[in-house]
Amino acid sequence: MENPFTDEYFMKKALQEAEMAFEKGEVPVGAVIVVDDKIIARSHNLTELLHDVTAHAEMQAITSAANYIGGKYLKKCTMYVTLEPCQMCAGALYWSQISKIVFGARDEQRGFMTLGTQLHPKTEVVSGILAQEASDLMIRFFASKRK
Secondary structure (H helix, E strand, C coil): CCCCCCHHHHHHHHHHHHHHHHHCCCCCCEEEEEECCEEEEEEECCHHHHCCCCCCHHHHHHHHHHHHHCCCCCCCCEEEEEECCEHHHHHHHHHHCCCEEEEEECCCCCEHHHHCCCCCCCCEEEECCCHHHHHHHHHHHHHHHHC
16 A cells, blocks of 8 residues: 655645644744654744744754753654745755655745755755655735735
C-alpha cells in the first residue's frame, strides 16, 4: 500500500497554518515539522500579534519541535513551509541541524537561496511543493492589503 504521508500531504497542513495567519492579518506563511510521519510542531507567522520581527512561522515551529523532542537538534525532522525561508530562519534551521526542508513558493527577494545563506551541509532541500497554492495565498493577502 502506498504511503499517504507525502510531501504534498504535509504541505497541505502547512497551507492550513498559512490560512490561519491570513485570517489574523499576518503574512500567510505556515509551517509544520514532521518526524516519522507525525506532525510534532505546527505554526504560522505571528509577527503582528506578538509585535516581534522574529516570530516567523519557521522560528515558532523550531521552538515547538525542540520542546517536543526535548533537545535543540532536529536531525531526523522535516520542516514543511509554504514560503522559502528568509536568511534569519535559514540560520536558525542551520543551527537546528534539521534533516530536510520542503518549501512551496520561492521568495525571490528575501529567500535564503537568493541571499546565499547557507544551511547545514547535511540538510536536504526540496522546493516547489504546492508552490502555486502558496503563491496564490500570498498574492491574495497583499491584494487585500492594497484595497
